Amino acid sequence: MxxxxxxxxxxxxxxxxxxxxxxxxxxxxxxxxxxxxxxxxxxxxxxxxxxxxxxxxxxxxxxxxxxxxxxxxxxxxxxxxxxxxxxxxxxxxxxxxxxxxxxxxxxxxxxxxxxxxxxxxxxxxxxxxxxxxxxxxxxxxxxxxTEKQNHELRQLNEGLEALVEQRTGELRQTVSFLELAQQNLKKSYLNTVKVFSGLLEMRNKNLSGHSRRVADHARKLAIRAGLNESDVQDVVFAALLHDIGKMALPDRLLEKPFYNLTMEDQAEVMKHSVKGEMALMAIEQLQTPAKLIRAHHERFDGNGYPDRLAGFGIPMGARILAIANEFDALQAGTLQNKKLSEAEARAWLVEGKGKRYDPALVDLFNETKSAIAETREPEIAIKSYQLRPGLVLARDLVSGEGYLLLARGHALTDSLIEQIRQFEKSEGASLTIYVRPPTGAKEKTS
Known part of the structure; x- marks a missing residue:
């Protein structure tokens, strides 16, 4: 052949x-x-x-x-x-x-x-x-x-190391954290989704943190739009995994802003939403998020892809995801050849009302900055030498490059603490770790 x-x-x-x-x-x-x-x-x-x-x-x-x-x-x-x-x-x-x-x-x-x-x-x-x-x-x-998922995750250390060794050295340093995430799969499905959403980001530093930021924007907008808890969760899962179809794309298509690509390359990139749906369709818990991923590049005026849906024919979660995704992409510089400020990105959304985006959702999104007071749980910022078993992460633990190491809510063990310290040693950098205060402890800020 x-x-x-x-x-x-x-x-x-x-x-x-x-x-x-x-x-x-x-x-x-x-x-x-x-x-x-x-x-x-x-x-x-x-x-x-x-x-x-x-x-x-x-x-x-x-x-x-x-x-x-x-x-x-x-x-x-x-x-x-x-x-x-x-x-x-x-x-x-x-x-x-x-x-x-x-x-x-x-x-x-x-x-x-x-x-x-x-x-x-x-x-x-x-x-x-x-x-x-x-x-x-x-x-x-x-x-x-899917049926072999648990077995594959147990072998992820050497499997992923062999698969992506030529692309990234960072993955070899974080693969042990992915293995630990497998041990908590039944208790925290969200943790595993976050891990997989970070795999694409490891291929291209321009995408570092993109999925998690999109998920955060999408979650706030979904709550503001009145979605129930289950639908909000589906939107968050879709946001975390919305770019998974890009795993099949060559690096050269990920290194340039979308609007700087040739028409042929744009057409190739535009296939990623369908590929993302296909990759997730067999996983029961992700069937609804998979449909949102397929439709997150549809436009309100019907000129999007891949199905040219229009208006309220586009699923609500996909309309939310479209706004959250492009708001972050505009500021990251992956959509245009320059990075926009937050104010410029919000102005772009307003200009696209009724064309690219659902007008009512754009208005709700631009209200979130002042209208939603994020309720943060008490937390303490500490260093790795202060860690001890039983502490629970109050924020996602990320590397200096922005890659997810452990998800919020993880309870620390002796083994995890040793992994964190070994990671710091290999990176030559100190991490700031946010944990929930122990019961009876007074909240501190740092």
Whole structure:
């Protein structure tokens, strides 16, 4: 297989096996599907078809029902037993209804098509069958990854170190913290989401802290908009993971502001919201956030992507996420070729009311600075040498580069404290750690 000029491997065409004892029908089907770009194999009998399947990888079979020695029902039944993942389509005459029922029962066919067929109809059926099979295989792959999540996280130290060693030295220093997050997965799902949201940021320092800031803005706006607790949580999860689809993008597309990219590169970046949804769709707890991620680049006027939704047809959480995301991106300089001040970013939002953004939500967002008094829990700022088991983090613990090490709410243990001190030693820098005051202790500020 060769690569194109951009280094991307072209997709291998699907292979079709056509089985019929009539040479004229095979010839007609071959001409029809070869023009669609498929790889075509043919067999004049079920036995010949089985011989080919022993030698070739086949994605879809179209078999005639009436054939000597082995009819279509028997042939597809054998295929189902030995190669169950191959899509099976039966060609049948109207007089063959009894045999067709047998084929459905024995071979579990995807669809039967009556002769004479309509070219457009049979082409569409094959396309749909192959796409459905591809999505099923992808869903099974994602489900398998989800089921092995605990095992993979236990091995994350060496696994992630090998995977991203060429891209970042920082990840090798923080991977032990990710392993510790796995041990608390059942008690704090949010902690794990935060960890994964930071993986992309480790590839590009321009994105450092972006997801957490977007999540904070989105949470405040969602509360201000009257969303219930469950919906607010979905918005926060979506905000933390909204850029996960960019993991598939090359570094060169992450290093420039979006509006400085070529049209072709912009089109490639614009695929990340759909890729993000696909990456999360198999995880039950993230199905709603996945839908918000897909829609967070839709515009209120209908000119967004990927589905060109408009107005209140865009989910509320996605409309909130769009505002929070671009507000931070404007100040970080990842959207335009210059960084805007907070006031300039708010003015940009106002200018986009009714076009890019929901006007009512923009008004609510710009009220949050003065209208929402953030309720902060009591906290004490200390150094690592003052840590002791039982203390609970009052803020996320982040590195000097802005990468998440431990999430707020973690209870410190001897092992965690030692990890923090080892991290400081390897970085040559001292961390300021915010913890909740022990019961009965007087709150201090630092």
């Amino acid at each position: 060769t690569e194109d000029a951009c280094g991307v491997q072209p997709e291998t065409p699907a292979t079709l096996l056509l089985v019929d004892d009539e040479a004229s029908i095979l010839s007609s089907l071959r001409r029809l599907f070869r023009s669609e770009g498929y790889r075509i194999l043919t067999a004049e009998s079920g036995a010949k078809g089985l011989e080919i399947l022993e030698q070739e990888k086949v994605d879809l079979i179209i078999s005639d029902m009436r054939m000597p020695e082995m009819d279509g029902a028997a042939f597809l039944g054998k295929v189902k037993e030995r190669w169950p993942r191959i899509v099976r389509i039966l060609l049948t005459g109207y007089a063959d209804i009894t045999s067709t029922i047998a084929a459905i029962n024995q071979g579990e066919i995807y669809r039967y098509i009556a002769k004479p067929w309509d070219d457009t109809d049979i082409i569409l059926n094959v396309r749909q069958a192959l796409e459905q099979n591809r999505l099923k295989a992808e869903n099974e792959r994602l489900q398998a990854l």
